[in-house]
Amino acid sequence: MKADGRSRRETSRPMSKPEPVDPGPVEVFAALGDPTRLSLLTKLSDGQTRSIAALSADTKLTRQAVTKHLHVLEHAGLVKSIRVGRESQFGYRPGPIVEARSYLDRVSAQWDEALARLKALVER
Amino acid sequence: MKADGRSRRETSRPMSKPEPVDPGPVEVFAALGDPTRLSLLTKLSDGQTRSIAALSADTKLTRQAVTKHLHVLEHAGLVKSIRVGRESQFGYRPGPIVEARSYLDRVSAQWDEALARLKALVER
C-alpha cells in the first residue's frame, strides 16, 4: 500500500514546493541497474544539460527508447527535465546518488563491525 | 572497453579457484534493485551465515523464490554459498559493494568538479 510519504511531517513548513522527494534506495538501484541508463547518468553527471536528441545521438537505440530510460531515471529522482522551447533539457540531480552511497556505506559499516567483533572474539 | 580486471596478476598462483570475479557495477546495481534481494543482503551483511530455509523464514515468499534471489545475488558476487551437510550456507561478500560505492563516488566527484568549475567561472 506504499505509505503516502508526505502525509505527516512538514507540518510547520509553509506547504512550499512539492519537491519530488526521491524514492527509496531500491528504486534508485533499479534505475542504475541498466547499462543504457547508467551511461546516460554518468554522461549527465558532468553537469551539462542535454536534450533527448543529443542523448540519443550516441546510442544505437531509438529516441523513444532513450526517452523511456530518461523517464525511469527521472522517476528515481536521478535526473530532472525542463522543457525549453521545443526541446526538453535533462540534467543531473545529485540527491539520490548521495543517498544510495550512504546506504552502501551503512551496509559496509555493518559488515566491518561484524568483522571487528569477530576478530576481537578470536584474539581474546 | 572495461579492462578485464583479472588478466594479469595471479600468474604465480597454481590455477586454483576460478574466483567468481565480481561483475561490473551494472549487474551489481541491478541485483540491489529489488526489495527482497536488498533486504536479504542487508540481513547477511551482519556477518552471520544463513541457510536458505532460515532466510525464507521471514519473507512471505516461497523457498524457491528466495533461492532464485540468492542466486542472483551470488551471480553478482554479493554473496557466496557453501554446502554444509544438507544445507547451503549463504554469506556476505563485501567486494562488489565496495566497488559499487566507489563507482558512485566517481559519479559524485565528477558532479562536484563540474559544480566547482561553474562556480569559479561565475565568481570570476
Add this chain to the structure above:
DNA sequence: TTGACAGGCAACCTTTTGGTTGCCTTTTTC
C-alpha cells in the same frame, strides 16, 4: 531404516521491461 528436513530442478504462468513503429503536436527556421 524410515521419516522428516533442506534443497535442487524443471515446467509453467503472469507481469514488467526494453524496445520498436507510426502518427500527431509544437517550435523553429527559411
Add this chain to the structure above:
DNA sequence: GAAAAAGGCAACCAAAAGGTTGCCTGTCAA
C-alpha cells in the same frame, strides 16, 4: 506559411523477471 526539428503518445511485441507448484535427491536423526 511550409518544411524540418524535437518530442509526446499509444499500440504493439518479445524477452526477461518474479513467482508458483510438483517432484526428486541427499542427509540427518529417531
